[in-house]
Amino acid sequence: MAELSVSVLPRIDAVDAALWDACGAGGDPFTSHRFLSALEVSGSVGEGTGWHPSHLVARAAGQVVGVAPAYLKTHSQGEYIFDHGWAEAWHRAGGQYYPKLQCAVPFTPVTGPRLIARDSRVQGALLAAMAQVAGQAGLSSVHVTFCTEGERAFGESQGWLGRTSTQYHWLNAGYASYDDFLAALSSRKRKALRKERERANAFGGRILSLTGDDLRPEHWDAMWAFYQDTGGRKWGRPYLTRAFFDLLHQTMRDDCLLVLAERDGRPVAGALNLIGQDALFGRYWGCIEDHPCLHFELCYHRAIDFAIAQGLSRVEAGAQGEHKLARGYMPAETHSLHWIADPGFRRAVEDYLRREIRLVGDDIAETAEFGPFRRG
Known part of the structure; x- marks a missing residue:
């Protein structure tokens, strides 16, 4: 592959829809160009919303080979994998948590590709670019939320912190x-x-x-x-x-x-x-x-x-809601990746996540026992 470059775009329409969609989102409706464009054109994100488009586009030999939907965030609303506690802790320590960089689909707690590329080298370049952008801008952190399990594993191999959360899905x-x-x-x-x-x-x-x-x-x-x-x-x-x-x-x-x-x-x-x-x-x-x-x-x-x-194969009925269990929607893991600029703050978050994942695993196992399905 030719030398890679990654640029940051202030609006999704700055890249051709066909080129964005050809990067390999696999038919995911939420990371399609038309969905993300609808959010921007309608004013649902952008000025005054706290979601400022900062999409990443990777190119090789002038060709678009990877993309990532990303936003400069001035709050933690509309994310569903929440970091309010981290923000409060960092503010108490005298730091400034916002703005931060969020790789996500706004207001959409749905797992899907975030490092949208067919080559792991391009995915690595997108992750590295997010950290570089955050570092150069003095941002506290970068968060890749509702990524796929494979992206989470890849991100952890690149030194990012992985996090596990829970939803309820019906499986066919x-x-x-x-x-x-x-x-x-x-x-x-x-x-x-x-x-x-x-x-x-x-x-x-x-x-x-x-x-x-x-x-x-x-x-x-x-x-x-x-x-x-x-x-x-x-x-x-x-x-x-x-x-x-x-x-x-x-x-x-x-x-x-x-x-x-x-x-x-x-x-x-x-x-x-x-x-x-x-x-x-x-x-x-x-x-x-x-x-x-x-x-x-x-x-x-x-x-x-x-x-x-x-x-x-399944129905994903959104975030939270243990009432879904009685209706056949069983607990399922969701995943995210996190990059923290400050080394001391990173260690504290890493310790928190290490303890949290054990609790999440125990909760999923215990909750599943109360599902409606016949035993055996």
Whole structure:
């Protein structure tokens, strides 16, 4: 391979979409050029948001051979692998934690490629460039969050600190139907989920699963209202702008699954998913009417229905939520990488991570024991 160079771009549209996507993201919808561009063009990231695009592009002989979505961050919001405790400790010690460099997809706790290249030498160059940029700018740290397990192992081999976190994923064991999935559960759990679904579907309306050209502007109006309600309660204000949903419709509606509950012809609740090559990713939920169990039906059961029908291997239903366990979503590891500039602070973080990973492993093993599946 020719001599590598890595540059930092202040906007995703500074690199051609086809060249970005050709670097090997493997069909991941979130690291696609069109998704990242929608975030920027809509104003969901950029000026005033604390997420300032600083994407890395590696070139060899003038050709784009690797990319990494990255942002200069002035806070730790919208990340889901949180470092608030590290920031507080560093501030107490007299340091300045922000800004930091974050290699991630904003507001998206979904595992996917972060060092997007087909060659490990290019991946190494991207990591080295992140550390170099941070060092030259006097940043406290660099964080590569929700990277793949392979990227985590590679990063650790390059001297970065690895971290393990937990989510809940539903795995498709070759089920032919939802009833086939239920047959794998204990009798008590099977009955509970059947009753839950019956109760949800008795809310007095109908539930639609919409994707592609079946999605219309009024559906996005409804989803925006739902998202505003949930975002306002969870984060104080929604991360995404209304324009983002319009761009999602224009460029990615074939990658979207909107599960919509209507009553008397009026949308009352919805769950937005994105469709990957081999997985369904639950992203946003909201409602303007409360109905028993409707959240579980739209977000979890209908996602399983879709995954089985499409032959997808798993459903990733977002961050946190032990309530997912009873619905067949089992604990799974997620991964991140961290570079800390100050040697003393790095040692403290490394010690913390060494203890944390043991606790996470124990928690995953213990939680899995409470899953709904039949023993043996």
